[in-house]
Amino acid sequence: MPSLMKVYVNTTRNACRLGDNAWRRSEARRTVKLFLVPRDASMSDTMVPDYLVTESMIDRFLEIDPPPLRSTIEFDPIIEEIERTYVLGAFFSALSASVVTAERMLNTARIEIHKLITPKIKNLWDKGPTNDWEPNIEALVGWKYLTEDLAREMRALYTIRCHYLHSGDVTSVATDSLQALRATYRLLGELIGFPSHLFRLGSVVECLAPNDPLVRVFYTPIKQA
Numbered sequence: 001m002p003s004l005m006k007v008y009v010n011t012t013r014n015a016c017r018l019g020d021n022a023w024r025r026s027e028a029r030r031t032v033k034l035f036l037v038p039r040d041a042s043m044s045d046t047m048v049p050d051y052l053v054t055e056s057m058i059d060r061f062l063e064i065d066p067p068p069l070r071s072t073i074e075f076d077p078i079i080e081e082i083e084r085t086y087v088l089g090a091f092f093s094a095l096s097a098s099v100v101t102a103e104r105m106l107n108t109a110r111i112e113i114h115k116l117i118t119p120k121i122k123n124l125w126d127k128g129p130t131n132d133w134e135p136n137i138e139a140l141v142g143w144k145y146l147t148e149d150l151a152r153e154m155r156a157l158y159t160i161r162c163h164y165l166h167s168g169d170v171t172s173v174a175t176d177s178l179q180a181l182r183a184t185y186r187l188l189g190e191l192i193g194f195p196s197h198l199f200r201l202g203s204v205v206e207c208l209a210p211n212d213p214l215v216r217v218f219y220t221p222i223k224q225a
Contacts, residue, residue, distance in 0.1 A: 002204070003221035008076065010066045012083070028058045035084045061087045063178070066185055067193035069201070071218050075104050079188070082181055091177040092170070098180035099161045102154065102187055104129075106136040109145065109191055109217070116213035117143060133158040145214055150190060153183045192218045 015027035033048035066083050073079070079101050086094035107129040114124060121139055130136065137154050140146040146154070160176050162168075189195065191214065198215055200206040209215060 005219060005221045006072050007205075008070050008072050010068050010070075010083075012061075013065070013068075016062065024062065025058050028061045029053050032057050032061050032087055035087055057087055057089065060089070064181060064185070067189045069194055070188055071192045071194070073105075073108070073192060073218070075101065078104075082184065086177060086181055091173045092164075095160070095164065095173060095177035095180045098177070098184040099157065099164075102157055102180075102184045103131075103133065103161070105184075105187055105191060106133055106140070106154070109214075110136040110139050112217040113143060113145070113213045114139070116216055133161075143213075146187075146190065150186060153186065157183045194219075 012031045016024045016031075018024075019027075029050065030045040032053045033045040034043075036048055036052055037043045064083065064086065078097050081097040082094055082101065085091075085097060110124065111128065114120065121142075124135055124139060133154060137146065137151050141148065141151050157180055160180055164170070164173075164176075194201060194205060198207065198209050198212055200208060207215060207219065
């Protein structure tokens with residue numbers, strides 16, 4: 001039976017996927033202008049001067065690829081900050097938003113999936129959020145929700161997290177923020193981005209395994225009166 005659910009759709013790159021380089025950059029500029037507008041302001045891109053958008057902003061916009069479709073989650077406002085702050089060149093803010101998103105995502109996935117899956121992991125059962133990523137990573141790998149490759153990416157991201165949290169130097173923050181962003185977007189894609197082993201996307205979204213614990217945790221239909 002068809003059901004409804006609330007999803008987040010990122011359409012910021014649709015107009016930039018076709019056409020020559022000049023067209024793609026022109027369309028990217030229009031979107032980046034809106035990143036400069038306060039969220040509560042009713043403004044269009046035509047109201048923002050072209051000179052406020054630098055070529056480097058456009059470069060950064062085109063080099064990243066947020067999940068185009070994902071389920072909504074309680075910390076959506078943090079997730080949305082990743083794209084905006086990175087494109088505008090606020091690298092530490094982008095890195096911070098990425099790391100916070102990844103840590104919350106790993107904790108939420110491990111805690112909620114653990115309630116629905118057996119056998120239980122003795123040292124993690126009924127345990128709340130943790131600052132240590134490794135137990136969460138190991139659990140999600142064991143449950144086949146993270147690949148070994150993505151697990152390595154998460155461990156590398158945890159190293160970056162600790163570096164900035166524990167007074168490391170900030171000379172490579174621009175590079176580190178891009179690495180953090182890409183790893184976090186990949187994690188979101190695997191867990192709440194309608195992964196292809198659980199969903200088929202077409203004119204409608206078809207769930208291939210409605211009883212899968214990940215589906216039950218993150219893809220809950222809207223309850224209708």
